[in-house]
Amino acid sequence: MLxxxxxxxxxxxxxxxxxxxxxxxxxxxxxxxxxxxxxxxALNCYSCPAAIGACPVGALQxxxxxxxxxxxxxxxxxxxxxxxxxxxxxxxxxxxxxxWLCPFGFLQELIYRLPGPKIQLSKKLNFLRYFFLFVFxxxxxxxxxxxxxLGAPWFCKIVCPAGTLEAGLVLAAVNPTxxxxxxWLFAWKTVVxxxxxxxxxxxxxxxxxxxxxxxxxxxxxxxxxxxxxxVDLEACLRCDACQRICPVNIKIYENPDxxxxxxxxxxxxxxxxxxxxxDWEVLRTGKKQPVLxxx
Amino acid sequence: xxxxxxxxxxxxxxxxILVVIGLTSGEFKTVWLKAKTVCLECIGIG
Numbered sequence: 001m002l003x004x005x006x007x008x009x010x011x012x013x014x015x016x017x018x019x020x021x022x023x024x025x026x027x028x029x030x031x032x033x034x035x036x037x038x039x040x041x042a043l044n045c046y047s048c049p050a051a052i053g054a055c056p057v058g059a060l061q062x063x064x065x066x067x068x069x070x071x072x073x074x075x076x077x078x079x080x081x082x083x084x085x086x087x088x089x090x091x092x093x094x095x096x097x098x099x100w101l102c103p104f105g106f107l108q109e110l111i112y113r114l115p116g117p118k119i120q121l122s123k124k125l126n127f128l129r130y131f132f133l134f135v136f137x138x139x140x141x142x143x144x145x146x147x148x149x150l151g152a153p154w155f156c157k158i159v160c161p162a163g164t165l166e167a168g169l170v171l172a173a174v175n176p177t178x179x180x181x182x183x184w185l186f187a188w189k190t191v192v193x194x195x196x197x198x199x200x201x202x203x204x205x206x207x208x209x210x211x212x213x214x215x216x217x218x219x220x221x222x223x224x225x226x227x228x229x230x231v232d233l234e235a236c237l238r239c240d241a242c243q244r245i246c247p248v249n250i251k252i253y254e255n256p257d258x259x260x261x262x263x264x265x266x267x268x269x270x271x272x273x274x275x276x277x278x279d280w281e282v283l284r285t286g287k288k289q290p291v292l293x294x295x
Numbered sequence: 296x297x298x299x300x301x302x303x304x305x306x307x308x309x310x311x312i313l314v315v316i317g318l319t320s321g322e323f324k325t326v327w328l329k330a331k332t333v334c335l336e337c338i339g340i341g
Contacts, residue, residue, distance in 0.1 A: 030331070031331075033331075037323045037327030037328075037330055039326070046330040046334065046337075047333050047334040047337040051330075054330040058329075058330075058337065059326045059329070062325075062326070062329045063325070063326075076320050077320055077321065077322050077325055078317075079317070079322065080313040080316050081314055081316075081318055081326065082326065083313055083317075084309075084310045084311065084313025084314035084316075085310075085314055086310075087309065087313060088307065088310040088314060090306075091307040091310055092307070152336060153337075156337045157337075157339075160337065163334070163336075163337035163338065163339075167333075167334070167337045168338035171338055172338070178338065178340070181340050183340070185339045185340065186339030186340065187339075188339070189339040221306065224302040224305075225303065226307075282303045
């Protein structure tokens, strides 16, 4: 099977698999299954009625926002389970989950197929994702707390368009009680969602490139993950065919471990001299394969 | 490759240790309790 078709199949199965509880969706309630505490390897809002697992970004913010309360009340809960779960996902595949499993990434790819003007986002904007991670996911939930020491998941509250789309709009449509409570915050989040939907039409994966805190964290693991990209630098023509097809606009030959790379493997397919490859070599035991030129 | 393998096992091992420590201190239930209730912030109410 062609690698792009295989990836599409993985994305479809993942989107369905992570949102499997259609009965809760029909009832207008959210899934409350026993595995809802398992952190899934993607940005998938746990308030989506059909979601069967926990969004790591939401879970991380909630761990941090209750950290000071927990410490004050003598509870030894530091969010290690969530941090460790993200670490497991990252150390196995780095951003492989972004390219192959994330339903919101899949949605962005589908919307980009719509006709319309297409632009390339400036690389100068890439720093924004660090801003969203450090300010909205880490700093504000940890330090902006009430008298009890409890904070709020500020990224979910102010920014996350995935929550608005998968949870807010869906629950508002199927649950009259929730619909009656919507106010200015929902209006703000809807505006953010609309802005991103427009950006998705004109540019590739804008949320992943500019905002996604999970992708930012997993990107750090690209340097050490079991899954890795390899480039034969001696064979590489520097024709930049890889950059032209790349959803995040990188030259993979400059840094195969780039934290931007979502491991979609589109570059492998278009390389005229087939000098780009991938493997799970770190996990392989026994006789080593000949090592290609690599960074 | 040897160096990368070493770093992978260090990070993977640390991550597994964190998960185990978190699980033994009851953090799974904390995440589950949050995830099984409607997140008002996520949907734009709270």
